[in-house]
Amino acid sequence: MNSNLVQTTNDCSIASKASMNRKAYVSDPYLDYFVPKCRRRSPLINRGYYLRYKAVEWALNNFANCSTIISLGSGFDTLPFRRKNFNLIEIDFMEVANKKAEIITSNNLLSQSANNHNHSVSSNILFENDCYCLIGADLRDSSTVCDLLNGIRLLEHNQCKAITILNECSLCYLQEEESNLLLSKLLNLFPDRLVVYISYEMMKSDESNDAFSQIMMKHFETIGSPLKTFITRERIMNRFTKIGFQNTQIIDMLKFWSSILSKEEKQRINGIEVFDEYEEFDLLCSNYALTVAIKSIDYNDNTLHLSSSNESNLTCGNSKICNDRNFTSKKVFKSLHRFSHSVCHNGGANVYVFGGFGFGSNDANKHKRLSNLINFDTETNSANECFVDGHIECRMHCQLTALTDKFLFVSGGRSSPTNAISSVLLRKLDDINFRVEQYLNSFEPPPTWRHTVTPLNSHILIQIGGKIVKEHYFHIFDLLSNSWQTDIRSSSEYFKRHSHSCVAVEENVVVITGGLNSDDNNFVDETCYLVDLRSNHFSRLKNMIKIYSHTSHFHDNKLYILGGISKFGSNNKLLTYDLRNECFIETLNFDIENDIMLHNHSSVLMNGKIYSIGGGGNCFSFGTHINDSILEVKLK
Structure with a gap:
């Protein structure tokens, strides 16, 4: 020493x-x-x-x-x-x-x-x-x-x-x-x-x-x-x-x-x-x-009582620990080294990556907030920066969603914790060229971040939760009318959360998991809901963990929860939840040499595989960590 x-x-x-x-x-x-x-x-x-x-x-x-x-x-x-x-x-x-x-x-x-x-x-x-x-x-x-x-x-x-x-x-x-x-x-x-x-x-x-x-x-x-x-x-x-x-x-x-x-x-x-x-x-x-x-010579069990927790670390019931699932970690271009960004799948093997905090280009050596759109080919492991005709601001914690094969929707985000940014609709001209489109009506939800945007079908998106939202937590975007709508569900307490995840399991049925309460930033009390948007019926799912800053995907009647932060800390694993029986059935730990932090990441499900891109954050006074590899997990 x-x-x-x-x-x-x-x-x-x-x-x-x-x-x-x-x-x-x-x-x-x-x-x-x-x-x-x-x-x-x-x-x-x-x-x-x-x-x-x-x-x-x-x-x-x-x-x-x-x-x-x-x-x-x-x-x-x-x-x-x-x-x-x-x-x-x-x-x-x-x-x-x-x-x-x-x-x-x-x-x-x-x-x-x-x-x-x-x-x-x-x-x-x-x-x-x-x-x-x-x-x-x-x-x-x-x-x-x-x-x-x-x-x-x-x-x-x-x-x-x-x-x-x-x-x-x-x-x-x-x-x-x-x-x-x-x-x-x-x-x-x-x-x-x-x-x-x-x-x-x-x-x-x-x-x-x-x-x-x-x-x-x-x-x-x-x-x-x-x-x-x-x-x-x-x-x-x-x-x-x-x-x-x-x-x-x-x-x-x-x-x-x-x-x-x-x-x-x-x-x-x-x-x-x-x-x-x-x-x-x-x-x-x-x-x-x-x-x-x-x-103490006069010791008894009542001499010391510290309010500590007897809870064990993150466990998911009797879920099987699985280490044989096929997963790989691949180094990627520097332009994909970012966190608090968003990704979406738009057909084939291509993934679009937008926003966040990172390097921005392959020759960059300084971190910054990003506004560039990247086309990443998962088969060739190649990345190309797209050209956008029109202004689009740098932002973190936004949501990128594909609507049909002709539009990308950039929802919300922030340039700083005091400045939320409005959404942008991008018309796809070809794989790497886009143009900013205008809304046809004047109504738009108040800008927010740490929210979710989930496609219900080829032209309908739902936006749930987010930061600095005061009244309305649920909004609908219809591409056919190029407009936003809100209804009685917008004030529901079930949607009053941020840093959660939402995935469609049927055309008008979604599962909302985890998150923090929008008022006090504590873990939400009711962690997981199956929501039928046609009947506005909420069904609480049992045996779900408290978690946030994760991503989730639905495949073969199972919910896959990737990464996040639990009330015990880091959750660098993939959890498999059986929706029929409402229980966890499998846990996959990522014991890999690379220091991968599975929070502030973004992921997509394509052809039976989950691709996790980016992630990380400012590690106190120990420096900034940004994942330099993508994680590819093959589902059964």
Whole structure:
């Protein structure tokens, strides 16, 4: 481990905390003293660091009362200044501790808040007083760390009845054996006292093909700070039992966001910045967790209760795990490297691809929002850019649909989360030449995105749901009259969702699956419906999972659900649902070498095969990932 490079993670972390603080996610006046020149971070990063800050605060409030805190790898944390009800001992690399000491001593407010009246106690102990101690030491040297702690007055028995060990993204940079040894020695220092361990760190997904985990690990390797301890929930539980803790509870940030934070607090956060990266936020949350473990001579099962979930990861009843289905992954032209786009089949082996965020052309080297239309031949694996006569705006999260063999319909989309874009009808002149057509009437649904557009026959489309839709969630487009219509169904609560999927199973019968509620962006309560549009009858389908940002296809009386984000995180698999018996019957995991992220993708069903093109997103502060391969799955 390169200690200098690991120390830079402190600089990144405190800068991101300062960014979210200045946007009023939290109120921490001390952060500005450590980051005088704050660079604004993206809403996704601000949310991530808000959740990290909030989770640690919540754990300290609930499990560290009346105790002395030993903070491992504390960095520039502002805990010594904002919390007065704890005694605090901070330990970090000597270089980091020295920098923190310099900032504290050069600022009267920080110095007073830390009750600094004893500086430079020894070469390793930079501050020590009645409530605060700052130590410079390498956590890998557990013997030195424990020797230094042995002489600290704050840890004398008459001063300290309980100990809290705090680890905020620090021990993950140590080998598991090193951190286990450190924690074991710390427990041995306090054999007759209550010890609570609180950790906020990365947690490896139970899914073997979770691309987000792989991308995160590669990021830390690239910056020279590889994750040395990155393990699953089960291994974390077993690990702390072996170390000597009597009870260990884990709550991932998905559960923390949904169950711990109040509705009012989430509404406040949603109102701070415009946000439209739900997939990436949920993937981040599924890969970070709060762990609380306890060791006490007076231990009983009621000593620790963390509101964690006993649910297992995404399971689909007794569905068969299938790994022998014929699927391939093929590298494709750079012009197809995009996400939040849309695709459609328009006869033969051709697929049209439009919009999204990506490279745009084969020689491009910069990501951007796209407005180009690509004709992709699945047989030859070749791609050609089309010419469109007329203006068509760059957009993401639109819907591209073929009407007969003469028209393509581009529905909605957005250029930014505050700017939805109107639909466009394209007349096909030949395979690569199109012309923008005008509507014959003035009515058009309000622009939206993250909606679905589903063909019922050769000339009728239905549009369901979407973002920023306030009243009408259902609209009909008739190519014969070249006009939009709406009716009584438009206000139905069943259609009040976004990031769902909709597929026709008969001419006037569709199946709607998953999605997020248009009001609060939580998973919809009623996940799946079979809708007969002739009688306006809704039939709830049983045993359906909660999921969004997926695609679905109907074939041989089965519903195929590809990818998406579940309430457990990534769903990089193909699920087969039997419509007759209303149950999942098969799960296909994509264990492939390429890091394929099956969200923000788009797919088509052609000749008994599903083709998935593009997908990915902004992976927090770890970089942007865009799939560079198409996935081809042959159905039975």
